[in-house]
Amino acid sequence: MSLRNELEQRVSAWAEKNFPGLVNEPWVRACADERHGHFQTHLAMVAAKATRQNPRELAERLARECPPPEGWEKPSVAGAGFVNYRVGPEALGRAVDTLRKDSRLGVPSVSRPESIVVDFSSPNIAKAMHVGHIRSTLLGDSLARLLHKLGHRVTRVNHLGDWGTQFGKLLLAYRAAGRPPIEADQAIDQLEDFYKKGHQATEADPAAMEQARAELAALQNGDPERLQDWRLFCARSAEHFRRIYERLGISFDAVRGESAYHEDLPGVVRELLDRKIAEVSQGAVVVRNTSISEEPYLVQKSDGAYLYATTDLAAIRYRTGEMKADRIIYVTDARQQLHFRWLFDTARRLGCRAELEHVWFGTILGPDRKPLKSRDGTPLKLTDLLHEASERAAEILRNKRPDLAPTALREKAELLGIASLKYADQLPNRNLDYVFTWEKLLAFDGNTAPYILNAYVRTRSILRKAGLSQPPEAAVKISQAEEEVLARHLLRFGDAVELATNDRRPHHLCGYLYELAGQYHRFFEACPVLQLPALRDSRLTLVFLTGEVLREGLSLLGIPTLEEM
């Protein structure tokens, strides 16, 4: 249990006993300014307001009647009615000893695990993955890791765009070209090219548009030749996705695209109509709810075709049924907020009991503050992004580590480049648009993956020199300010993981890890580890634990560590 939690239990018990009516919230938090103390509670001020008592007097009473755990200093009252607490060095040492023996590093397990589907990434068949997919892919992956860590049963789902109207145009141009073979190594370029041609043709000529619709209809009605083409497109695209996910270290439990629900769609619409949830309007089938918007929600077009609303409804049914999901988390960009409000509302009216969540994120902007594009105006391809990341890292490594052999350098550059990219993307609050620059994304100073990895590498280096793979058994003795700050921060790891998970915002974890790395660097400057026999074992334990927490924390962000860099 964290230090904060230990104190929290006492304070909330006191609150429960004396002010049973107060809503239960975390009463104890770390002081923003450590000159006041290590932890503080504002309980007295809240209780005073509720019962019209004097906050200072209540704070005095709280400090008197509710002592902190053994080994803490006597609490003090300050300000308008804060009660401040300090952990003594012995109690802190004991807490670190406990943390060392905890394989979860202080991360709690939820009392009631849920089955959670995390729906993320979702690229489109026959198109290259581009910057537009990066935030969903990384954020979804991190959320899945975090939820799993807290003890939930997580199913990672890739809901591929494999059945949309784009296939009409693609088939049109592909078949006009005589259905040439699609080469594995440049499949995506070829397919995008066909799509572009098909798109241009339909833009220019209404008759071509009709043909494209006919192609799509033929495919969706199961024409064998078109199905065969479509399967080829899917297989080639899957190979492209696989390469990118492999470089990113991301995996899925279920790759189940829109096509998987194709046959369920008529049933979904029929049920909506039968149960009077939907109605026919101007030949289309729509759901109405003016508390969401004046415009209705379209579930079937007037020409009989279905929409992604319909597919998503079918997918919810599958996930809550076959997959037994208690909760579905969708990770998409902000523009789909209205869609998901409609989707969730409609699903609930259909009787869906599972919790439905839309975790949305902002746009990646270029230096001109407009959505990021490559030089030719098309979306920046992920393949190019990863290549550039790796190249820039290699360039830096060539300067810093001229001793490395080319293959080792390549390997480290790949890890560092992709780690930097992943970290930089997850650092800003997901709700904000953020400005992308190569300099920032691949920066190696400041709040970056290399800075944190460097702290980790230093822990490994010391442990190697000490000849240790496990921490020593001796008790931890806190003798210096830098040790104390480091130790207390190590004990907050569980709080940081919980916050990042419950808030669905991994950037909180970035902040925690950056601070930890900084504190370790300061400890490193101020506290010799190997030279002082009396403190050696104790400090080695702090070094070891710092490494463990850094590695675990980075891993929850999908970032692997390395032993030296």
Place this chain on the structure above:
RNA sequence: GCGCUGUUAGCUCAAUCGGAUAGAGCAUCUGACUUCGGAUCAGAAGGUUAGAGGUUCGAGUCCUCUACGGCGCACCA
């Protein structure tokens, strides 16, 4: 027009869902390498939190209004 969302240091971002004197990095300036990895550390400077009201012990955070920006609003996903 309606809705969602944003505006914090020159720039890029934080601030533990209302807590104490708003913090980092980059850029600028000044220091620290015969010591466990200098991809580091110490320090300086930088702010009317877009503006105006309100709520209360206490507001960057909540409510109202205003200004400016992004996005979304029936047959794309």
